[in-house]
Amino acid sequence: MDADVIRDVEQFLYREARLLDERRFHERLALLTDDVRYWMAGRRNPYPQVSKAIVPLDPDRYSAEDVSGGNGLAIFDETKETLGRRITRLETGMAWAEDPPSRTRHLLSNIEVAPGDTGSELQVYSNFLAYRTRAETEQDFYIGARQDVLRQVDGAWKIARRKIILDQNVLLVKNVSIFF
Amino acid sequence: MLRPTSRTFRVWHPRGPDKTEVWAWVYVDTAAPPEVKEAIRLAGVHVLGPSGAFERDDMDNWQECTQTGRGTVARRELLNYEMGLGHERFDADLQAWASDYRYSESNHRRFYQRWAQLMTAGSWAEDATASSVQGGG
Numbered sequence: 276m277d278a279d280v281i282r283d284v285e286q287f288l289y290r291e292a293r294l295l296d297e298r299r300f301h302e303r304l305a306l307l308t309d310d311v312r313y314w315m316a317g318r319r320n321p322y323p324q325v326s327k328a329i330v331p332l333d334p335d336r337y338s339a340e341d342v343s344g345g346n347g348l349a350i351f352d353e354t355k356e357t358l359g360r361r362i363t364r365l366e367t368g369m370a371w372a373e374d375p376p377s378r379t380r381h382l383l384s385n386i387e388v389a390p391g392d393t394g395s396e397l398q399v400y401s402n403f404l405a406y407r408t409r410a411e412t413e414q415d416f417y418i419g420a421r422q423d424v425l426r427q428v429d430g431a432w433k434i435a436r437r438k439i440i441l442d443q444n445v446l447l448v449k450n451v452s453i454f455f
Numbered sequence: 456m457l458r459p460t461s462r463t464f465r466v467w468h469p470r471g472p473d474k475t476e477v478w479a480w481v482y483v484d485t486a487a488p489p490e491v492k493e494a495i496r497l498a499g500v501h502v503l504g505p506s507g508a509f510e511r512d513d514m515d516n517w518q519e520c521t522q523t524g525r526g527t528v529a530r531r532e533l534l535n536y537e538m539g540l541g542h543e544r545f546d547a548d549l550q551a552w553a554s555d556y557r558y559s560e561s562n563h564r565r566f567y568q569r570w571a572q573l574m575t576a577g578s579w580a581e582d583a584t585a586s587s588v589q590g591g592g
Contacts, residue, residue, distance in 0.1 A: 315506075348481060348496065349504070371516065446505055450505055450510065452511040
C-alpha cells in the first residue's frame with residue numbers, strides 16, 4: 276500500500292474524530308456515503324467448543340462466534356438517514372442524555388489500510404479508545420475496533436461502511452449517546 | 456411489560472436498594488414476513504437498545520430518580536403509587552395479575568406488597584406458604 280495513501284487515510288480518520296469531539300456532527304455526517312451502513316455489533320460470552328465446563332444441550336445450535344451477526348440485535352444499526360435523525364434529536368432541547376452534553380475524546384491507533392473490493396474502495400482497520408465525561412464527575416471508556424470501507428467520491432474519501440466492535444460483553448456504560 | 460412501540464419483553468431484577476438489572480428481549484412473530492421482522496429488529500435498536508431514543512435518556516432518568524430518592528426531602532414525603540389502581544385483575548390464563556391500563560403502577564404495588572410480606576413474616580416457613588400472586592389488588 277502506498278505510504279501517501281496510508282497517510283491520507285490516517286489524516287481523514289483523525290479529522291473525523293476531531294469533528295466528533297468538537298460536536299460538529301453535521302460536518303461529520305457529510306463524510307459518510309449516502310448508502311453507508313453504520314453498525315455496532317452486540318457481543319456474546321460463549322464457552323469455547325473444547326471447554327470441559329459445559330455440555331451443549333443442542334450441539335447444532337452451539338456457536339463460538341462472540342460478535343453478533345448483521346441480522347441480530349445491535350447497539351447501532353444505522354443508515355445515513357437514521358444517523359441524521361439522531362443528530363436532529365440532539366438539537367431538540369429534549370435529548371436529556373446529552374443535556375448538558377458529553378465531553379468526548381476519540382483516540383485512534385493500529386490503523387491498517389488494505390485494498391478494498393473495488394479500485395475506488397479501501398478496507399481500513401483501526402482501534403479506538405473513546406473517553407466520555409459528563410456532568411460533574413461521570414466518566415466512561417468505550418474501547419474497541421472498527422472495520423471501515425472507505426470510498427473515493429468526487430476525489431475525497433467517504434465512509435461507506437463502518438463495523439464497530441466494542442470489547443465489553445455487557446455494556447459497563449449506562450448508555451450509548453455518543454458516536455464512534 | 457409489553458411496549459407498543461416495539462416488541463420488547465423485560466424482566467427487572469432488584470439488585471439492592473439502589474440497583475436494578477434489566478434483561479430485555481426483542482421478539483417477533485414466527486409467521487411474520489421478513490420485512491416486518493426486520494422493522495421490529497431495527498425499532499428495537501433505534502428505540503429501546505442502549506443507544507435507543509428512549510433508553511439512552513431513560514438511563515439518566517432512572518439514575519437521577521434513584522439519587523433524588525435518597526435526598527432528605529424525598530425521604531420525608533410519601534410517594535404516590537396509585538396509577539391504574541382498581542384496574543388490576545387476576546388473569547386465570549396467565550396465572551398472574553394483569554392491568555387493564557397500558558401504563559400503571561400495578562407492578563410497583565405488587566413488588567412492594569411482596570417485599571412487605573417478606574419483611575414482616577415471622578419466619579421463612581411462614582413466608583414460604585404465602586403466595587406472591589394471591590391476595591387482593
